[in-house]
Amino acid sequence: MRVAFASDDENETTRAVVEALAGDGHEVVRPESAQGWPDLGRFVGRAVVDGRADFGVVMCWTGTGTAIAANKVPGVRAALAWDPWIARGARLWNDANVLAMSLKRLAPDVAVEVLRAFLDTPEPDPDEAENIAAIEPQAGETAATTAGER
Template sequence: MKIAIGADHAGYRLKDVIVPLLESLGHEIEDVGCDCSQSVDYPDYAMPVCESVVSGKAERGILICGTGIGMSIAANKVPGIRCALVHDLFSAQATREHNDTNVLAMGERIIGPGVAEEIVKVWLSTPFSNGERHVGRVNKVMEIEKKFNSRP
């Protein structure tokens, strides 16, 4: 699977842990940065990841900032993105099974590298349940997105 990944200055150290994990699992990586502690703006890294996912260049995306909140807000502004902020294994599994999320957000200041690695593994390995009720709910979310994105 091709995975786009990006982080701001508050998440780049965790990104540097996740990238080798993804490579060891056999995934192809598109790393959009950042790679330093100098202050940068999280939307500048969320957008290239999300653009890669919605264009089909990448199948999934991972975003990391201090809390994951800013990245998830920015990501969910992009039509076609279903980003979940996850800090535990149950949520990682549920967001794939029930919401068919295509972008994962995490906070480096909230979770440690070991938990983050386990979250990524669960999130990548859990399929969408594809059950009628979950498909219907995801379709309703996409209809809301269409309604508000078509306004002048």
């Protein structure tokens, strides 16, 4: 598969993830230059939505900033995962298309397990199709209309 990858820092964990992606035969799509975490999250999100990548992986200290930035790209469903069960569930029940991980909190072997659990879960649960479709902004919905409904 083609997997877009970006991280705002590098350590043993990010290196293990990149090595696992390449070692497992994935084509890795990476940004050409170093950027801050908001732009990196957006880069990966756009790569997935544009079809340059099948899935995305974002990493930053917490994993949260890149996840939030990726999720601002319409069509992106980025999920922060810290163990394989969460990663598998994000694919099965949320059809997550971007995996976010903390480069500070996950040991290299755990990050690789999480990555593989995510990428090795090919199809979401059909029973969740309605919920997954409902994640996207609904026709005519804006921040103002959504707030008004509460």
